[in-house]
Amino acid sequence: MVKQDILRNELRRRKQRMTAxxxxxxxxxxxxxxxxxxxxxxxxxxxxxxxxxxxxxxxRTVDLLSDVGLLRRIVFRDGVIRYELVNKDEHHHHHIICTxxxxxxxxxxxxxxxxEKLIEQSTxxxxxxxxxxxxxxxxxxxxxxxxEKTETDMRKATK
Amino acid sequence: MVKQDILRNELRRRKQRMTAxxxxxxxxxxxxxxxxxxxxxxxxxxxxxxxxxxxxxxxRTVDLLSDVGLLRRIVFRDGVIRYELVNKDEHHHHHIICTxxxxxxxxxxxxxxxxEKLIEQSTxxxxxxxxxxxxxxxxxxxxxxxxEKTETDMRKATK
DNA sequence: TTATATGCAAAGCTTTTGCTACGCA
DNA sequence: TGCGTAGCAAAAGCTTTGCATATAA
Numbered sequence: 001m002v003k004q005d006i007l008r009n010e011l012r013r014r015k016q017r018m019t020a021x022x023x024x025x026x027x028x029x030x031x032x033x034x035x036x037x038x039x040x041x042x043x044x045x046x047x048x049x050x051x052x053x054x055x056x057x058x059x060r061t062v063d064l065l066s067d068v069g070l071l072r073r074i075v076f077r078d079g080v081i082r083y084e085l086v087n088k089d090e091h092h093h094h095h096i097i098c099t100x101x102x103x104x105x106x107x108x109x110x111x112x113x114x115x116e117k118l119i120e121q122s123t124x125x126x127x128x129x130x131x132x133x134x135x136x137x138x139x140x141x142x143x144x145x146x147x148e149k150t151e152t153d154m155r156k157a158t159k
Numbered sequence: 160m161v162k163q164d165i166l167r168n169e170l171r172r173r174k175q176r177m178t179a180x181x182x183x184x185x186x187x188x189x190x191x192x193x194x195x196x197x198x199x200x201x202x203x204x205x206x207x208x209x210x211x212x213x214x215x216x217x218x219r220t221v222d223l224l225s226d227v228g229l230l231r232r233i234v235f236r237d238g239v240i241r242y243e244l245v246n247k248d249e250h251h252h253h254h255i256i257c258t259x260x261x262x263x264x265x266x267x268x269x270x271x272x273x274x275e276k277l278i279e280q281s282t283x284x285x286x287x288x289x290x291x292x293x294x295x296x297x298x299x300x301x302x303x304x305x306x307e308k309t310e311t312d313m314r315k316a317t318k
Numbered sequence: 319t320t321a322t323a324t325g326c327a328a329a330g331c332t333t334t335t336g337c338t339a340c341g342c343a
Numbered sequence: 344t345g346c347g348t349a350g351c352a353a354a355a356g357c358t359t360t361g362c363a364t365a366t367a368a
Contacts, residue, residue, distance in 0.1 A: 017367050054325045077232050079240040096284055107278055124298035125255055132291045139283035176342055213350045
């Protein structure tokens, strides 16, 4: 089933309506290379495409799409709420964020099912979701940092 | 070494200064039962204690203390940046958040060191930190939800 | 036809910034 | 004494809200 139909069905179930705006915003996520967009960034894409959708509607819609389960809310250390398309059949994935340039990549390993069970037993929680974020330097920024350090050391050495 | 001295040393290294405000804000974290405070919440504690520290300074200071490594930034799904005291000697811990009542608990298991190495190899990142968040229902909220559900089912059955 | 959704503008938050005065090293 | 800091107030985001108008079902 295509995502538009999922949306339409889910909306019907909730007595809400399928609108051009909702479909277009969903489409933006489907077309987007950028995996993780804040509401603000989505709105910028709306403007780029010369679509007439107000900012308020964008905010309301990404929220709706998340509630419906078509988008997933993710938050990195900067505290900005971003959204990514949920692919039901996809393996649960996680994020690795470069603390220098902000680049975000995904990795597909999900080795946490056992851990989850362990925690359920020891805390009494009923766990529904987990999110793992790794922070570090991407290879480029690590290289750059290393060079800077070397230069500084050399300056010191020649003083 | 006590945390004040760590701060003082770290500041000296960066040619920054030890001030009464910085020490007081650090102290608020050390005294606090509340493990996870936003800048706003810290500011409220400042007022509670009748301290004369401006809101801007609180924001700047929690940020500074995080950069220095005395605080750790943590962000849950609500997108609010919170801070917690870093205890160098403590086991790396993670958080489990109840999606119903917002309660946050910690769990000490950290089984991710191997995973971290694996990811370093496959992505070329130099990983410096990781944060795992589990979301679910705490035992109380799970119980409450279960009762509600049972009642609804009973109403339906007797209709 | 009518309840829901949109657009617009304004309000509400949290967070950052510019500038002057202050104070630590 | 000089440079990093604090305080204040204003600006800057980002997000939500109220209300009149438009529109899907």
